[in-house]
Amino acid sequence: MSESPSELSSEHAESAESAEPDESAPAPSRDSRAKILISSIAVLVVVAAAAGLTAFLGQSKTRAGVAGGFTVAAGQLTYRTTVQGPDFGKVVELPMGAAQGTVPTVSSIQCERSYTASGVLLCLQSEGDLISQPYAEVYDSSLKQIKKLQITGNPNRARLSADGRMASWTTFVTGDSYTQPGASTRTSILDLKTGQYVDSLETFTSLVGGKPYKAVDINFWGVTFTADDNTFYATMGSSSKTWLMRGDLKAHTLTALRDNLECPSLSPDGTRLVFKKRVSDDIRRPWRFMVLDLATMQETPLAETRSVDDQAAWLDPHTVMYAVPHGDDPGSDLYAVPADGSGAPRLLAADGMSPSATSG
Numbered sequence: 257m258s259e260s261p262s263e264l265s266s267e268h269a270e271s272a273e274s275a276e277p278d279e280s281a282p283a284p285s286r287d288s289r290a291k292i293l294i295s296s297i298a299v300l301v302v303v304a305a306a307a308g309l310t311a312f313l314g315q316s317k318t319r320a321g322v323a324g325g326f327t328v329a330a331g332q333l334t335y336r337t338t339v340q341g342p343d344f345g346k347v348v349e350l351p352m353g354a355a356q357g358t359v360p361t362v363s364s365i366q367c368e369r370s371y372t373a374s375g376v377l378l379c380l381q382s383e384g385d386l387i388s389q390p391y392a393e394v395y396d397s398s399l400k401q402i403k404k405l406q407i408t409g410n411p412n413r414a415r416l417s418a419d420g421r422m423a424s425w426t427t428f429v430t431g432d433s434y435t436q437p438g439a440s441t442r443t444s445i446l447d448l449k450t451g452q453y454v455d456s457l458e459t460f461t462s463l464v465g466g467k468p469y470k471a472v473d474i475n476f477w478g479v480t481f482t483a484d485d486n487t488f489y490a491t492m493g494s495s496s497k498t499w500l501m502r503g504d505l506k507a508h509t510l511t512a513l514r515d516n517l518e519c520p521s522l523s524p525d526g527t528r529l530v531f532k533k534r535v536s537d538d539i540r541r542p543w544r545f546m547v548l549d550l551a552t553m554q555e556t557p558l559a560e561t562r563s564v565d566d567q568a569a570w571l572d573p574h575t576v577m578y579a580v581p582h583g584d585d586p587g588s589d590l591y592a593v594p595a596d597g598s599g600a601p602r603l604l605a606a607d608g609m610s611p612s613a614t615s616g
Contacts, residue, residue: 316339316340316341317341317342318339318340318341319339319341319342319343319362320337320339320341320343320344320346320348320360320362320607321337321343321348321359321360321361321362322359322360322361322362323361323362323364324361325361326347326348326349326361326362326363326364326399327349327361327397328349328372328375328376328377328395328396328397328399328614329375329397329614330374330614330615330616331351331352331614331616332349332350332351332352332372332613332614333349333350333351333352333354333571333604333605333611333612333613333614334347334348334349334370334372334377334611334612334614335347335348335349335370335590335605335608335609335610335611335612336348336367336368336369336370336608336609336610337360337362337607337608338582338586338587338588338607338608338609339587339607340585340586340587340607343362345366345367345368345381346362346363346364346365346366346367347363347365347366347367347370347372347377347379348360348361348362348363348608349361349363349614350605352571352572352613356603360605363377363399364399365377365379365393365395365399366381367379367380367381367393367610368380368381368382368390368410368411369411369412369413369414369425369610370414370610370612371414371415371416371569371610371612372416372612372614373416373417373418373419373420373612373614373615374416374418374419374420374614374615374616375396375397375420376394376395376396376397376416376420376423376448377394377395377396377399378392378393378394378414378415378416378423378425379392379393379394379395379414380392380393380407380411380414380425380427381393381411382410382411389406390406390407390408390409390410390411390427391404391405391406391407392404392405392407392423392425392444392446393405394423394448402448403446403448405446405453407425407427407442407444408427408429408442409427409428409429409441409442410427410428411425411427412426412427412428412441412477413425413426413443413477413478413479413519413567414426414610415478415479415480415481415521415567416481416612417481417482417483417485418481418483418524418615419483419485419615420448420615421447421448421449421485422445422446422447422448422481422485422488423445423446423448424443424444424445424446424479424481424488425443425444426441426442426443426476426477426478426479427441427442428440428441429441429442434477434493434518434565439475440475441475441476441477441493442455442456442458443456443457443476443477443478443479443490444456444457445457445479445488445505447485447505454505456476457476457479457490457503457510458474458476459508460503460508460509460510461508461509461510462474462492462501462509462510462511462512463509463510463511463512464499464512465512469494469512471494471495473493473494473495474492474493474494475492475493475494476490476491476492476493476501476510477490477491477493477518477519478490478491478518478519478520478521478567479503480520480521480522480529480567481522482522482526483526485505486504486505486506487502487503487504487505488502488503488505489501489502489503489520489522489529490503490510490520491517491518491519491520492510492512493518497515497516498515498516498517498518498534499512499513499514499515499517500512500513500514500515500517500520500529500531500548501513514548514553516533516534517529517531517533517548518531518532518533518534518543519531519532519566519567519568520548520567521567521568521569521570521576522570523570523573523595524570524572524573524615525573526550527549527550527551528547528548528549528550528595529547529548529550530545530546530547530548530558530568530570530576530595531545531546531547531548531568532544532545532546532564532565532566532568533545533546533555536563540563541562541563542563543563543564543565544557544558544560544561544563545557545558545560545564545568545576545578545593546558547576547595547596547597556595556596556597557597558576558593558594558595558597559593559594559597559598559599559600559601560578560591560593560601562580562601564578564579564580566578566579566580566609569611569612569613570595570613571592571604571611571613572613573595574594574595574596575592575593575594575595576592576593576595577590577591577592577593577604577611577613578590578591578611579591579608579609579610579611587607587609588607588608588609589603589604589605589606589607589608590603590604590605590606590608590609590611591603591604592604
């Protein structure tokens with residue numbers, strides 16, 4: 257692991273004096289001017305899109321729940337609310353097993369991705385309008401911020417170990433979809449107890465078929481931790497293939513166990529992984545949720561037949577949960593389905609994403 261990342265300073269450095277222009281420098285070429293123009297247009301498009309979303313959300317005054325009393329306690333279902341209005345993006349919680357219509361408790365923490373475990377909240381969020389800077393933030397049970405790290409890329413996945421010690425996140429450095437050719441991800445791991453930090457899993461030695469695997473297009477995403485806080489599972493992608501990798505933090509190694517497996521999530525008893533499997537070349541419906549028995553390596557397709565791009569989480573030892581996007585707005589709904597392939601999907605909570613069943 258690399259050294260612990262430095263904490264962000266609360267003081268801003270003084271701005272440097274502007275340098276005198278170099279009149280002898282050559283004028284920009286036509287290609288340079290074209291690139292500048294294209295970059296400027298891209299920035300304007302992003303700003304316009306952000307402004308449009310802000311305006312859209314500002315049309316509603318609907319609240320996502322009631323403020324105060326957010327606990328990060330065991331037995332709570334926490335998630336990021338997508339209720340259109342002033343609470344959009346805030347982390348909320350409900351008691352596990354709460355009846356439909358129960359009003360969530362709304363925190364003051366706004367995130368793009370979130371996860372909770374053992375009194376710890378991991379939050380990925382971005383600051384700034386014209387130039388957005390993402391951060392990984394960690395909060396304790398009183399919602400006091402205990403860590404804030406500057407990260408690279410657009411937040412996409414967030415996970416904590418069950419004891420709240422190990423944190424991981426995945427961002428898109430380029431692109432914004434796992435079906436997009438040329439998309440590039442970065443996956444990091446932070447030990448909240450020791451401060452040891454892995455900026456990118458690409459620094460680990462990867463083994464496929466018992467041999468070191470090296471390629472320029474390797475990407476990792478979707479970490480899930482075992483109970484020993486050393487072993488973990490993740491996805492490796494390269495050459496249009498994916499593998500389930502078992503990672504060893506101390507040894508800095510990743511070993512391929514199986515191909516065609518993405519976004520694993522380990523069951524509370526450590527015996528099964530829920531994951532998404534590519535079952536079609538149709539980019540509109542490429543995936544199906546499956547559960548892998550780690551003892552027998554047998555796969556069980558789940559009753560959710562929609563193609564869902566999410567790293568599912570475990571609601572309890574028998575049920576998994578995930579977010580299904582709305583078709584007509586930036587929101588999504590949370591669904592749950594039995595982990596043994598039986599039953600049918602059921603609505604767990606409207607207007608939510610990034611679910612976690614807070615462990616004790």
